[in-house]
Amino acid sequence: MMIRFLLSAATLALALPVPVQAQGTSGVQQPQAAVDRFARARDNYVALRDGRRAVSELTPEELEDVLELDRRLRGNMPDDxxxxxxxxxxxxxxxxxxxxxxxxxxxxxxxxx
Structure with missing residues (x-):
């Protein structure tokens, strides 16, 4: 289970664009809010997995972000x-x-x- 999570995390790291601060007009730029949402989703995902938070404690936006993160983590893995x-x-x-x-x-x- 832990190996699959680590592989999923590696897959996610490759799948998600690397955040770049807005400096000039070249390169991929993401607003800081998107980076913050990803970090919050990652923290909530881990807290849910470890049992430190309950799904009912999440706001609708946080729940949607966690679900999207979970979808990306699962990637091409079969739904078991x-x-x-x-x-x-x-x-x-x-x-x-x-x-x-x-x-x-x-x-x-x-x-x-």
Missing amino acids: RSPKQQCIDNEVRSVGGRPSQLAWRVIAMKCRD
Whole structure:
């Protein structure tokens, strides 16, 4: 699992453009806000993975950034989630990432094996 994460991180480093401060008219330029969002998404991704944060603690923008980072990290890797986990992920995403207790019960019923 850790090896796959490291490989994914290496893939991400190659896939994402290197941030360059705006100095002149040549080269790739990114606003500082985009760099900050990437850094925040990376920190949130690691905190979620380590269990230091919950998905419900993220703002909608942070959740979208983490999901985009996860998509990029997975890259060409096959989706090895079980059909049940895929269902749960899709249902959680459909309610905005913050299901209520009732929504969790509905999701559990929808995504039974």
